[in-house]
Amino acid sequence: MNTIDLLNNHRSIRRYKSTPAPQELIDRLIEAGARASNTGNMQLYSVIVTQQKENIEALSKLHYGQGSTAPLFLTICADVNRYHHWCRLRGCDEPYGNLLWLLSATVDASLFAQNICVAAESEGLGFCYLGTVMYNTAQIATLLEIPKGVVPVITLSMGYPDEQPEQSERLPLEGIVHHEKYHHYSDEDIEEIHRLREEWPFNREMVKQNGVRNLAELFTTKRYPRKDNEAISAALKEFIAQAGFDSK
Numbered sequence: 001m002n003t004i005d006l007l008n009n010h011r012s013i014r015r016y017k018s019t020p021a022p023q024e025l026i027d028r029l030i031e032a033g034a035r036a037s038n039t040g041n042m043q044l045y046s047v048i049v050t051q052q053k054e055n056i057e058a059l060s061k062l063h064y065g066q067g068s069t070a071p072l073f074l075t076i077c078a079d080v081n082r083y084h085h086w087c088r089l090r091g092c093d094e095p096y097g098n099l100l101w102l103l104s105a106t107v108d109a110s111l112f113a114q115n116i117c118v119a120a121e122s123e124g125l126g127f128c129y130l131g132t133v134m135y136n137t138a139q140i141a142t143l144l145e146i147p148k149g150v151v152p153v154i155t156l157s158m159g160y161p162d163e164q165p166e167q168s169e170r171l172p173l174e175g176i177v178h179h180e181k182y183h184h185y186s187d188e189d190i191e192e193i194h195r196l197r198e199e200w201p202f203n204r205e206m207v208k209q210n211g212v213r214n215l216a217e218l219f220t221t222k223r224y225p226r227k228d229n230e231a232i233s234a235a236l237k238e239f240i241a242q243a244g245f246d247s248k
Contacts, residue, residue: 003118014067016070021071021072025123036111036115039107039108044104045078048146062132063130063133072159078102081150098246109154110154127157129154133153134153150243
């Protein structure tokens with residue numbers, strides 16, 4: 001299977017076989033991740049590899065039970081701690097604890113993670129991105145003994161798939177591609193862009209089960225409501241400050 005077909009056939013895997021991936025394979029996946037493009041060739045990321053059962057159970061709890069059958073967790077972090085340590089040893093300034101470098105490190109970590117994911121699928125592994133890393137960041141950092149200057153930004157559960165789920169729907173290209181300049185959407189554009197998503201059988205069933213009027217209301221009142229967004233954002237902002245990043 002070529003790379004484009006591999007990417008187009010991606011499915012998030014949430015149930016895994018107990019068979020662990022060989023350490024040699026995990027190392028090769030991480031090496032592939034490290035070949036990703038990054039800011040200034042600084043590689044402002046780290047990855048914490050979790051394989052011990054008790055640690056996986058503890059991490060899974062912080063992700064609301066997700067990944068409980070996975071034999072492998074990868075917690076990928078934006079990391080300026082390593083660079084600051086090097087700068088101190090060389091008698092230099094430590095100028096990376098700010099918003100610019102938090103965002104740069106997050107981009108680096110994301111590219112690193114995506115390389116790992118593509119490599120993993122090419123080797124027959126499945127994975128699921130756990131967005132809940134942003135929900136319990138401080139607790140995850142405490143569990144993994146993460147120091148100042150390091151922020152967990154991506155968690156992947158990974159292993160050999162024990163399911164073959166249907167693919168999730170995606171927006172049409174017309175919904176995300178802008179030619180030359182940003183195209184300002186009309187009401188008709190938005191209706192057409194979201195039509196497939198709103199008609200997707202799974203989404204229609206979720207709307208029905210939750211007793212809401214439409215998919216947008218499901219997102220804004222059930223899945224990601226304002227009160228949760230604001231509470232999580234406040235906790236995340238507090239953790240980022242404690243991690244040594246000045247966001248001003």
